[in-house]
Amino acid sequence: MKLTAAHWGTYEIKGDQLHPVKDDPEPSRIGKGWVSAARDTNSRILRPAIRKGWLEGDKGTKRCDDVYVEVSWEQAAKLVAGEVRRVVTDHGNEAIFGGSYGWASAGRFHHSQSQLRRFLNLAGGSITSTETYSHAAAEVLFPYITGLTQAQFQEQTTSWLNLIEHCTLLVGFGGISGRTGQVSSSGLSRHETESWMAALKGRKINISPQQSDMTSGEWLSIRPGTDVALMLALCHTLLINEWHDEGFLERCTSGWPTFRAYLLGEGDGQAKSADWAAPICDIPTEQIIALAKDMATNRTLINVSFSLQRSDHGEQALWAGWALAAMIGQIGQPGGGFGFGYSGVGTIGRPTKITRWPSLSQGKNAVKRTIPVARITDMLLNPGGEYFYKGHPYQYPDIKLIFWSGGNPFHHHQDLHRLQKGWQKPDTVVVCDHSWTATARRADIVLPATSPLERTDIMMQKTDPSVIYMSPMFEPLGDAKDDFDIMRLLSAEMGYEQAFSEGRDAEGWLRILWEKVQKRFEKNDFEVPDFESFKAMGRFELPDHGDEDRVALADFVKDPDAHPLGTESGKLTLFNETIAGYRLSDCPGHPSWIQPIENLTNAPDGALHLISAQPWTRLHSQNDRGAESVGSKREGREICFLHPETAKERGIKDGGFVRIFNERGATLAAISVTDGMRRDCISLPTGAWLDIAQVDGEALEVHGNPNVLTIDKGTSGLAQGNIAHTTLVFVESWDKPLPPLSIDKPPRFVDA
Ligand SMILES: Nc1nc2c(c(=O)[nH]1)N[C@H]1C(S)=C(S)[C@@H](COP(=O)(O)OP(=O)(O)OC[C@H]3O[C@@H](n4cnc5c(=O)[nH]c(N)nc54)[C@H](O)[C@@H]3O)O[C@H]1N2
Ligand SMILES: Nc1nc2c(c(=O)[nH]1)N[C@H]1C(S)=C(S)[C@@H](COP(=O)(O)OP(=O)(O)OC[C@H]3O[C@@H](n4cnc5c(=O)[nH]c(N)nc54)[C@H](O)[C@@H]3O)O[C@H]1N2
Ligand SMILES: [Mo]
Numbered sequence: 001m002k003l004t005a006a007h008w009g010t011y012e013i014k015g016d017q018l019h020p021v022k023d024d025p026e027p028s029r030i031g032k033g034w035v036s037a038a039r040d041t042n043s044r045i046l047r048p049a050i051r052k053g054w055l056e057g058d059k060g061t062k063r064c065d066d067v068y069v070e071v072s073w074e075q076a077a078k079l080v081a082g083e084v085r086r087v088v089t090d091h092g093n094e095a096i097f098g099g100s101y102g103w104a105s106a107g108r109f110h111h112s113q114s115q116l117r118r119f120l121n122l123a124g125g126s127i128t129s130t131e132t133y134s135h136a137a138a139e140v141l142f143p144y145i146t147g148l149t150q151a152q153f154q155e156q157t158t159s160w161l162n163l164i165e166h167c168t169l170l171v172g173f174g175g176i177s178g179r180t181g182q183v184s185s186s187g188l189s190r191h192e193t194e195s196w197m198a199a200l201k202g203r204k205i206n207i208s209p210q211q212s213d214m215t216s217g218e219w220l221s222i223r224p225g226t227d228v229a230l231m232l233a234l235c236h237t238l239l240i241n242e243w244h245d246e247g248f249l250e251r252c253t254s255g256w257p258t259f260r261a262y263l264l265g266e267g268d269g270q271a272k273s274a275d276w277a278a279p280i281c282d283i284p285t286e287q288i289i290a291l292a293k294d295m296a297t298n299r300t301l302i303n304v305s306f307s308l309q310r311s312d313h314g315e316q317a318l319w320a321g322w323a324l325a326a327m328i329g330q331i332g333q334p335g336g337g338f339g340f341g342y343s344g345v346g347t348i349g350r351p352t353k354i355t356r357w358p359s360l361s362q363g364k365n366a367v368k369r370t371i372p373v374a375r376i377t378d379m380l381l382n383p384g385g386e387y388f389y390k391g392h393p394y395q396y397p398d399i400k401l402i403f404w405s406g407g408n409p410f411h412h413h414q415d416l417h418r419l420q421k422g423w424q425k426p427d428t429v430v431v432c433d434h435s436w437t438a439t440a441r442r443a444d445i446v447l448p449a450t451s452p453l454e455r456t457d458i459m460m461q462k463t464d465p466s467v468i469y470m471s472p473m474f475e476p477l478g479d480a481k482d483d484f485d486i487m488r489l490l491s492a493e494m495g496y497e498q499a500f501s502e503g504r505d506a507e508g509w510l511r512i513l514w515e516k517v518q519k520r521f522e523k524n525d526f527e528v529p530d531f532e533s534f535k536a537m538g539r540f541e542l543p544d545h546g547d548e549d550r551v552a553l554a555d556f557v558k559d560p561d562a563h564p565l566g567t568e569s570g571k572l573t574l575f576n577e578t579i580a581g582y583r584l585s586d587c588p589g590h591p592s593w594i595q596p597i598e599n600l601t602n603a604p605d606g607a608l609h610l611i612s613a614q615p616w617t618r619l620h621s622q623n624d625r626g627a628e629s630v631g632s633k634r635e636g637r638e639i640c641f642l643h644p645e646t647a648k649e650r651g652i653k654d655g656g657f658v659r660i661f662n663e664r665g666a667t668l669a670a671i672s673v674t675d676g677m678r679r680d681c682i683s684l685p686t687g688a689w690l691d692i693a694q695v696d697g698e699a700l701e702v703h704g705n706p707n708v709l710t711i712d713k714g715t716s717g718l719a720q721g722n723i724a725h726t727t728l729v730f731v732e733s734w735d736k737p738l739p740p741l742s743i744d745k746p747p748r749f750v751d752a
Pocket of ligand 2: 030133134135173174175179180181182183207208209210213222223224225226227305306307308311344345611612613614615616617618619620621725
């Protein structure tokens with residue numbers, strides 16, 4: 001059978017159509033836009049292209065609004081290799097930024113970042129980045145609280161089967177929704193979020209500014225950015241009513257006395273009571289008290305969504321969630337305790353065994369220096385500047401060459417006008433992608449990659465028992481090359497082709513990967529097919545991998561002395577001495593309420609909180625030019641959501657258009673009203689390709705991209721994660737004609 005796979009699902013190839021595999025119970029919407037996006041010759045990069053201004057010596061000021069010259073692969077490879085060599089010789093490898101954050105595509109071999117790093121590492125290395133845009137605050141904080149990395153915790157997250165059996169109250173801070181459950185990094189063969197949620201017999205509570213964040217269940221509409229206040233008030237209420245589990249706190253946590261003193265207001269004179277929290281989070285006192293009681297009297301699971309920690313002081317939301325679950329005392333018990341990001345991606349809590357699949361070696365990076373992933377603009381604008389990370393001071397490198405492959409910073413970063421300023425600083429920007437994204441349109445050298453639908457690869461994901469042989473569906477468009485072949489060509493130009501390819505072509509590498517899979521399971525009592533058979537079958541399913549009844553931290557809770565955690569105390573830390581020792585004003589030693597940089601509790605009149613959540617129809621900015629995404633827009637603009645009363649107060653008509661703005665930028669979007677939104681919020685999904693036009697003297701984003709509005713600041717001197725969900729905006733009706741889009745056409749090409 002001919003199959004292929006993406007981060008959003010697994011598909012059977014039938015002629016020029018894709019059909020979700022038959023055993024996928026909830027195929028994603030995203031897949032419907034894949035083929036049309038991949039075949040769109042207006043948005044695909046067809047040939048290597050060089051920015052005209054760069055060829056003429058412009059160092060970067062026109063790097064956002066220029067024309068391109070198409071060249072041969074040989075010319076492009078010579079230019080890239082020449083720049084890599086020049087920068088290494090003149091400035092050293094620390095002047096190359098190869099962080100290249102992004103989701104790229106699902107196949108493990110043509111994984112853009114792995115191929116790029118393998119290439120750059122052979123050149124002596126590059127500056128890379130740590131953590132992710134998804135959950136940097138959690139990645140840094142998890143080891144301090146639990147002694148586990150976030151990934152290790154996710155692997156032992158209480159499984160859905162166990163929740164379905166035992167949980168009687170599922171509390172989703174930030175919701176739990178099939179929208180985000182559509183995807184999983186490296187792919188997935190089945191979508192089950194909505195079935196799992198439906199099978200859950202207990203109560204479900206969606207604590208979120210948007211009702212749609214849970215398909216069924218009760219909605220507790222919270223003011224965004226204030227979950228920590230609510231969590232602390234729930235903790236306080238549990239404490240003063242003695243509904244908390246003192247025994248659990250003594251046995252399994254450290255720092256409880258300090259945290260208790262904070263809840264009672266012993267240091268700052270402010271008890272974190274329900275009365276205190278009610279006006280902050282806009283939830284009545286009685287409702288907070290009732291919820292605390294329900295939590296204490298049910299088998300309760302507290303889930304914190306990823307979104308909560310992509311906000312100012314995002315570390316606190318995660319830590320306060322842990323503290324709340326600890327006070328309830330059901331961590332380590334079936335159906336109770338703590339979860340992080342159930343259905344944030346479709347594979348969290350999946351009742352499958354974890355499999356360590358092989359991957360391509362990236363080699364060794366001789367450059368040890370890194371930056372926290374979301375500090376890219378700070379780095380570009382401020383070479384040599386100091387920042388704090390994990391409590392310690394570091395300095396930004398001075399970047400002369402950026403090489404990005406498989407990511408779209410002009411989608412994913414915050415305050416994109418600011419990024420644009422930083423982006424003009426390096427001598428050269430190289431971008432490798434299959435599509436003319438806003439980032440590709442801001443590169444000097446543009447290298448066209450094939451779409452995954454045009455090549456052979458293998459999908460393997462650690463929580464998925466299916467391995468998929470990805471067959472090509474189409475010939476490559478234009479002169480596009482596979483990621484591996486691009487980096488191999490560049491390696492040849494650099495004089496290290498043999499070291500890069502080890503004498504193998506892509507097929508040779510896929511065979512090697514498959515041999516490693518066979519070796520991994522040679523001691524098991526089932527047979528793994530040989531490469532040729534796997535290729536013919538298209539899919540190999542690991543037997544008996546599907547019904548794990550896991551409970552997170554069960555061993556530790558059963559016997560904390562025999563199974564201590566790798567924290568400073570061997571227990572869950574409610575007060576952490578190491579973090580306290582950093583003396584960071586923006587990340588104290590225990591979960592704390594700290595006023596965010598922007599928040600509705602002290603906002604100017606008319607301000608709304610912007611929610612820029614993940615889109616229904618795309619994976620971030622991928623497939624934005626595909627039928628499903630384009631079809632969901634109105635007159636080509638992304639649709640944002642407002643409460644009907646909020647729209648009426650501002651003279652905004654349902655079905656019309658609005659200008660959303662703040663001091664950082666402005667964007668145009670279509671409007672849809674719904675009473676599933678909080679009245680003081682506006683929701684504009686991420687991922688519309690950035691499209692800036694000069695309109696009435698303003699650099700106006702005309703497509704509906706929220707990242708011209710968001711704030712470019714780190715969560716704290718601990719994690720430096722992005723704070724995309726902390727943003728205030730204003731909105732007004734747009735009654736003038738809509739300015740034309742330019743992102744729906746290719747850039748302008750000229751002769752050299
Ligand atoms: N305001 C706001 N901003 C956010 C978020 C938010 O919630 N709000 N969420 C953040 C999060 S969690 C994330 S993870 C980031 C995501 O940010 P990104 O991961 O950068 O977003 P993608 O659109 O997935 O970008 C992947 C790029 O890889 C390209 N690509 C795909 N396949 C291939 C391939 O095979 N080869 C090559 N060379 N390129 C390929 C695609 O065309 C696309 O341009 O966004 C972050 N930004
Ligand atoms: N369809 C689709 N699914 C995706 C992705 C995609 O691009 N498309 N991206 C994937 C990636 S990379 C990631 S990291 C995950 C992200 O997973 P999440 O971070 O969970 O996803 P979001 O959509 O950003 O946020 C979920 C909801 O949180 C709510 N929210 C925002 N701020 C607050 C707050 O302060 N308090 C509370 N209580 N709620 C708040 C919003 O209403 C929002 O709808 O999604 C993954 N899933
Ligand atoms: Mo993410």
